[in-house]
Amino acid sequence: METPKPAVAGADSLLGDVEEAEAALREAADRALDGEASFDAVIAADQKIEPRDAMPDAYRSGLIRQIAQHAHSEIIGMQPEGNWISRAPTLRRKAILLAKVQDEAGHGLYLYAAAETLGISREELTDALISGKQKYSSIFNYPTLSWADVGAIGWLVDGAAIVNQVPLCRCSYGPYARAMIRVCKEESFHQRQGYQSLYVLAQGTPEQRAMAQDAVDRWWYPSLAMFGPPDADSTHSAQSMAWKVKRFSNDELRQRFVDMCVPQAEILGLTLPDPGLRWNEERGHYDYTSPDFDELMRVVKGDGPCNRQRMAHRRRAHEEGAWVREAAAAYAAKQNGKVTV
Amino acid sequence: MSELLALGDDALIAAQRLSEWVSRAPTLEEDVALANIALDQLGAARLLLSTAGDEDELAYLRDGPQFRNCLLAELPLGPARGDLDFAWTMAWLLLLSSAQLLRYTDLAASDDELAAGIGAKTVKESTYHLDHAHQWTLRLGGGTDESHRRVQEALDSLWPYAHELTEGIRDRWLALVEPILAEAGLTRPADRWQPEGGRTGRHTEHLGYLLAEMQSLHRAHPGAQW
Numbered sequence: 001m002e003t004p005k006p007a008v009a010g011a012d013s014l015l016g017d018v019e020e021a022e023a024a025l026r027e028a029a030d031r032a033l034d035g036e037a038s039f040d041a042v043i044a045a046d047q048k049i050e051p052r053d054a055m056p057d058a059y060r061s062g063l064i065r066q067i068a069q070h071a072h073s074e075i076i077g078m079q080p081e082g083n084w085i086s087r088a089p090t091l092r093r094k095a096i097l098l099a100k101v102q103d104e105a106g107h108g109l110y111l112y113a114a115a116e117t118l119g120i121s122r123e124e125l126t127d128a129l130i131s132g133k134q135k136y137s138s139i140f141n142y143p144t145l146s147w148a149d150v151g152a153i154g155w156l157v158d159g160a161a162i163v164n165q166v167p168l169c170r171c172s173y174g175p176y177a178r179a180m181i182r183v184c185k186e187e188s189f190h191q192r193q194g195y196q197s198l199y200v201l202a203q204g205t206p207e208q209r210a211m212a213q214d215a216v217d218r219w220w221y222p223s224l225a226m227f228g229p230p231d232a233d234s235t236h237s238a239q240s241m242a243w244k245v246k247r248f249s250n251d252e253l254r255q256r257f258v259d260m261c262v263p264q265a266e267i268l269g270l271t272l273p274d275p276g277l278r279w280n281e282e283r284g285h286y287d288y289t290s291p292d293f294d295e296l297m298r299v300v301k302g303d304g305p306c307n308r309q310r311m312a313h314r315r316r317a318h319e320e321g322a323w324v325r326e327a328a329a330a331y332a333a334k335q336n337g338k339v340t341v
Numbered sequence: 342m343s344e345l346l347a348l349g350d351d352a353l354i355a356a357q358r359l360s361e362w363v364s365r366a367p368t369l370e371e372d373v374a375l376a377n378i379a380l381d382q383l384g385a386a387r388l389l390l391s392t393a394g395d396e397d398e399l400a401y402l403r404d405g406p407q408f409r410n411c412l413l414a415e416l417p418l419g420p421a422r423g424d425l426d427f428a429w430t431m432a433w434l435l436l437l438s439s440a441q442l443l444r445y446t447d448l449a450a451s452d453d454e455l456a457a458g459i460g461a462k463t464v465k466e467s468t469y470h471l472d473h474a475h476q477w478t479l480r481l482g483g484g485t486d487e488s489h490r491r492v493q494e495a496l497d498s499l500w501p502y503a504h505e506l507t508e509g510i511r512d513r514w515l516a517l518v519e520p521i522l523a524e525a526g527l528t529r530p531a532d533r534w535q536p537e538g539g540r541t542g543r544h545t546e547h548l549g550y551l552l553a554e555m556q557s558l559h560r561a562h563p564g565a566q567w
Contacts, residue, residue: 086361105372
């Protein structure tokens, strides 16, 4: 039986934004200012800063922090969903999930490459993740307890990621903007598969439906928390906005996400776990109950359900792979030696 | 179509094994590569199983004795259950993908249009899998003392299982694999013990655990759509 393919309201216009950003990027390249233009002039003219350009130290270090955190999130994010590859309920679902988790490794790769253009090495970035010096998105510190979590992550977590990341396609740093265009296109596919998978469960047996609702109940607030602390408490925001790295505030993006999800939940026939959720005619937006930011801070600081497990997994994979990386380096060195002799 | 089912089961069980590597590989590039090979194996399995019936019924509702995969495919990717060893995995992939390449090449030349089409697609993928295993066999064989020791030990442990894997194509297979081992400075293990039984449904103890995990969710919801 052909499974129904419901539309994902709101996602199409976001993908349209990605395409516009791509066109703007090309246009900006065509009317590049001369090489001597100052950093401020490039930013003011909505041009892209490229690796060769001079830039303030804080711009460089802020971008490294942000891109690295994004890359680390992709890498750690492979774990919660990877958890269900072996048990996927059909071969088609298994193939989709494998491809999705593989995409995440790919995103991690080109984000690390974007960070490397700012003068930091992959090794330093890996060490910063393993040592806990740099963070990853707290969303991945929650467990995937049922198959429906795979769908809920696709719909809500990837959906929130897209809302966060689409504006980054217009970020002032060229390599990051270009990486984000590709990432967003793939994330859009991830969101659709999640939504479609959840839709099938919501239309399925009573057990499947309960599984889907339980997953939405557990992932809704962690997804809202992905947009970060409320604007009043956000430490990096103001400078980041001035430098056109960040284009919208945390609360603006969170609202956009809520507005997108409510009609989607209605199509699914699932309930978002917020009794305070209602349309506000005056604001033209849905009112909603804020996430518990104290919980977010506890998870950020390391005390979420899976922080220790995720880090131990990553550390173990890195340590157990050390002899392989050494062997590859030793072999390459021997080969290079042969060429020069 | 029983040969296609056997090849399909090889690919399905290999995909299930390889996907254990996801998020655990020694480098990010290798994480992408191993997931990609797992995906190719899964794709081949779906095509091949579909020639024998419904892919999900075959994958999820058969018990161990009904599977026709060779024993090599179901072995853990390390010396013991739960282990994940990179040298072991590359030696396993070298033996498996070289045999798959030959089987798929024969399939591509078959008179049966469907089988020939599947063969044409899977030959391209197996060529890449074998190349990947070949390159890593060279790196591990010629890298450090530790990597050489590990890959030789893995090869010694896995070699007996290649007997069943290569039934009917042994000479062509040896012609493919022996030069790679020589190039990597590895010793070709002697042919002694020759375990078999997978093709007739007599498997190792390992298959039961693999199937229990793979089939658990599907079987918990009989008749459900996903």
